Amino acid sequence: MRTSTSPRLPHSEHAEESARLLWNAVSTSDEHAAAELVLRMLDDGADPESVLLDVIARVQGRVGEEWAANRISVAQEHAATAINERVVAAVSVHPAARTAVTRGRITVACVDGEWHGLPARLLAEVLKLRGWRVDHLGAQVPTPHLIVHLHNTRADAVALSSSIATRLPTAHAAITACQAVGVPVLVGGAAFGPEGRYAEPLGADAWAPDARAAADLLAEEPLARPETDHQQSDDLPHLADQEFTVVSRSSASLVRHVLTALEDAFPSMRAYSDLQRERTAEDLAHIVEFLATALYLDDEALFTRFIAWTAQVLVARGVPASSLPPALDLLARELMDFPRASRILRSGTHTLTTAHSTAAGNTA
The missing domain is CATH 3.40.50.280 (Cobalamin-binding domain)
Structure with a gap:
């Protein structure tokens, strides 16, 4: 049984190579290869904490990155995560991980x-x-x-x-x-x-x-x-204005109204399939949910970071990010009587237009 001393860290090259091998196993849904790899590392004297954080956690970070870049599907992301979870369980019961x-x-x-x-x-x-x-x-x-x-x-x-x-x-x-x-x-x-x-x-x-x-x-x-x-x-004294409460409680109606109006503001939506419309409604629901959270904390940066990330994810999936500014404008119209919400939405639109201008300049 090991004592709870500070863990020894692996050489960065060794951790990187181990993470690469684990990624190869995880990304191909080879659970046995993944488990055998980490158990062999422990058998060879690797520190369990380093295996957990410098190898498994690193690979899980890549899982998220690959999903966001549309290089793996939602199903593949779930499968990879499930394998990593079982690999963590395997580490936890290895004799090297038994600690008083x-x-x-x-x-x-x-x-x-x-x-x-x-x-x-x-x-x-x-x-x-x-x-x-x-x-x-x-x-x-x-x-x-x-x-x-x-x-x-x-x-x-x-x-x-x-x-x-x-x-x-x-x-x-x-x-x-x-x-x-x-x-x-x-x-x-x-x-x-x-x-x-x-x-x-x-x-x-x-x-x-x-x-x-x-x-x-x-x-x-x-x-x-x-x-x-x-x-x-x-x-959080700003919550006294009730904007968070109103926006969070009216989320469903806000999504419904904006989705209906978006067809006029973004005509290409009229050709969307039912599945595309459903996903658009989900995206709008996420936007409203993040807007409500930004109102809760009175932090527009929370919203703008989400909007910038959403634009990147949409582009990676072949959906034009130009669909986002009209959605934010329509949402702002619905919430014109709410000054903090309006300010946050304007910041979101500014983030998108600035990013678009920068991208256009880089390709000119």
Whole structure:
């Protein structure tokens, strides 16, 4: 049984080559080859944490990149992720990963509605390797169930993971609920923005950019337990204008009205098949959902980053990004009485037109 000392890092060339081999197995749905590769690495003395983070996590990052670039399908992305999850499970039961519990107890969970469970699973396994007793609750954990678990286990901390920014309002509620029962909260995941910019406004006790940094942070100093009778300050005073509430509650009608008007603003839509119209409606629903989240945080950059990413994904799939500005304009027309929403939508349109002008200049 290994002790929970700091892990040894592999040579970058070795990790890169191992990640390349794992990608070859994962991308061809060869689960046996993937498992044999990582188990052989462990048998040969590779550190389990390095296998998890420098190889498997790296490959999972590439899975997302390949999907966004339309080089693999949704089905292939799901299959690759499922194989990576099973490979992580194989690492977790290897003799090299057996570690004595020398620290406290931590609950690791994804916020409700967050189905990207692999980042949380990787963190849970790394914390186990570092000597923590870990309760890994998985993806999409309803906050009431999380709180019941905390009451039953008296965890020293909660690590909440979220990859999708639209889950941040739910994350805020979960953070507040955990602290209300005296448990500090560490957050992580892409949802919390560059450098974890949304962690502090949402009241998290700490943020870490990745599993290794999270484990290091928790090893340095225990998170202080919040005072359960402390009155939460109003960190998001802009919510008083009710724009977030109105937009989030009227999402379905907004999508319906914009989809109908979009046929006139973007005539080529009239030739869309039923499937294309359905996907357009889904895209509009995502736009409204990200707009609502940007309103929740009063951060237009959250929306513009999403819009720029959406444009790239559409272009990779052969859909002209020129369909987005008319959609944003129509949405702004529906929300003309909402100043913050209008400002955020204008920023989104400006981001798209600037990117288009830059791209046109580069090809001139």
